[in-house]
Amino acid sequence: MSVAEGIEIRLDHVTKRYPGQQAAAVDDFSMVVPAGEIVVFVGPSGCGKTTTMRMINRLIEPTSGTITIGGEDALKIDPDDLRRRVGYAIQQAGLFPHFTVAQNIAIVPGLLGWDKKKVAARVDEMMDLVGLDPGEFADRFPRQLSGGQQQRVGVARALAADPPVLLMDEPFGAVDPITRGHLQDELLRLQTELRKTIVFVTHDFDEAVKLGDRIAVLGERSTILQYDTPDAILANPADDTVAGFVGEGASLKALTLTRVRDVELGQALTAKVTAEPSTVELADERYLLVLDERDRPLRWVHAKELERATSLRGLGRPVQDSVSLQSTLRDALEAMVTEGGRAIVTGGRGEYVGTIDLTTVTEVVQRLRATA
Numbered sequence: 001m002s003v004a005e006g007i008e009i010r011l012d013h014v015t016k017r018y019p020g021q022q023a024a025a026v027d028d029f030s031m032v033v034p035a036g037e038i039v040v041f042v043g044p045s046g047c048g049k050t051t052t053m054r055m056i057n058r059l060i061e062p063t064s065g066t067i068t069i070g071g072e073d074a075l076k077i078d079p080d081d082l083r084r085r086v087g088y089a090i091q092q093a094g095l096f097p098h099f100t101v102a103q104n105i106a107i108v109p110g111l112l113g114w115d116k117k118k119v120a121a122r123v124d125e126m127m128d129l130v131g132l133d134p135g136e137f138a139d140r141f142p143r144q145l146s147g148g149q150q151q152r153v154g155v156a157r158a159l160a161a162d163p164p165v166l167l168m169d170e171p172f173g174a175v176d177p178i179t180r181g182h183l184q185d186e187l188l189r190l191q192t193e194l195r196k197t198i199v200f201v202t203h204d205f206d207e208a209v210k211l212g213d214r215i216a217v218l219g220e221r222s223t224i225l226q227y228d229t230p231d232a233i234l235a236n237p238a239d240d241t242v243a244g245f246v247g248e249g250a251s252l253k254a255l256t257l258t259r260v261r262d263v264e265l266g267q268a269l270t271a272k273v274t275a276e277p278s279t280v281e282l283a284d285e286r287y288l289l290v291l292d293e294r295d296r297p298l299r300w301v302h303a304k305e306l307e308r309a310t311s312l313r314g315l316g317r318p319v320q321d322s323v324s325l326q327s328t329l330r331d332a333l334e335a336m337v338t339e340g341g342r343a344i345v346t347g348g349r350g351e352y353v354g355t356i357d358l359t360t361v362t363e364v365v366q367r368l369r370a371t372a
């Protein structure tokens with residue numbers, strides 16, 4: 001797959017005054033978004049996040065100031081070219097209801113005049129990238145998808161023309177917390193491959209901490225209250241307003257800074273679902289984790305249930321939640337609560353990689369507290 005890596009975005013003294021409004025919606029905003037990073041705009045409703053972001057792809061024209069994308073003046077780039085360079089994903093995906101999934105993803109390549117074969121191949125590739133099987137989903141309409149699936153299509157559509165820049169306006173705002181966590185993990189996994197420059201807008205400080213290489217905490221009229229790495233903001237909020245955003249429980253929030261891939265994982269006793277129960281050596285383990293043919297976790301089985309069983313199929317209780325290597329320890333903590341014990345960690349194909357337990361999380365909190 002061709003990948004256009006991120007390019008720098010620069011906003012210089014950018015102001016937006018909507019017609020008929022006394023106050024500017026965005027007042028003298030200057031910022032450099034480094035190439036290949038995720039910068040998250042976080043701030044209260046109405047502070048100007050969306051207006052600021054939309055000026056980058058010229059859905060909104062600035063009243064004054066300059067914006068450059070990869071060193072070129074955004075106001076001078078022709079609209080087709082700008083579409084190719086800047087992908088856009090929004091809340092509730094913004095899919096066209098009368099277009100199929102494939103047609104939605106094909107919109108920008110189509111506008112850019114790609115030939116049919118290339119578009120079709122790209123649609124398949126994008127669907128694979130966001131974890132939707134083209135055979136199953138390509139011909140469905142948006143209303144035949146779950147909220148999380150719609151968001152995935154929204155991301156696939158934004159990435160279809162391989163833009164170096166991606167703008168995401170609360171793209172995961174309308175889904176339940178578990179799906180949201182998974183979509184965030186997927187975005188981080190994609191980003192390790194794609195290295196796009198991403199500007200991401202959210203209300204949710206925890207989401208900002210999880211996703212951002214840098215966070216811009218914005219106040220009224222898009223004033224930058226603090227622009228720094230998540231660790232720096234958590235450790236040293238610039239003022240009371242930022243501190244208010246960081247909120248209570250900073251040490252618990254710091255769990256959002258640590259990834260599952262950064263801690264030592266435990267191992268559960270595992271067996272394939274096709275194995276004979278009598279061949280499973282339990283040793284001191286009280287639970288067995290049953291995996292499917294492709295090593296994906298299926299069910300937890302208690303030692304007692306194993307004694308009388310003739311097959312592993314359907315035994316025990318299903319695994320309800322798992323985390324990936326990109327997940328945060330906070331996600332892992334939530335999965336532990338859902339699972340009532342260890343959380344299972346899976347790899348890129350959903351395969352079992354290990355487990356994480358409460359002791360590990362406690363140790364990380366203690367270490368973070370000691371260094372804060």
Ligand SMILES: Nc1ncnc2c1ncn2[C@@H]1O[C@H](COP(=O)(O)OP(=O)(O)OP(=O)(O)O)[C@@H](O)[C@H]1O
Nearest residue numbers: 018019021025044045046047048049050051052203
């Ligand atoms: N088309 C418009 N005409 C006039 N005023 C507008 C227009 N769009 C936005 N505004 C005003 O500009 C300000 C900034 O709005 P904007 O949508 O950028 O904020 P936001 O931080 O993205 O808010 P939210 O988090 O609620 O989406 C608000 O006061 C809003 O009322």
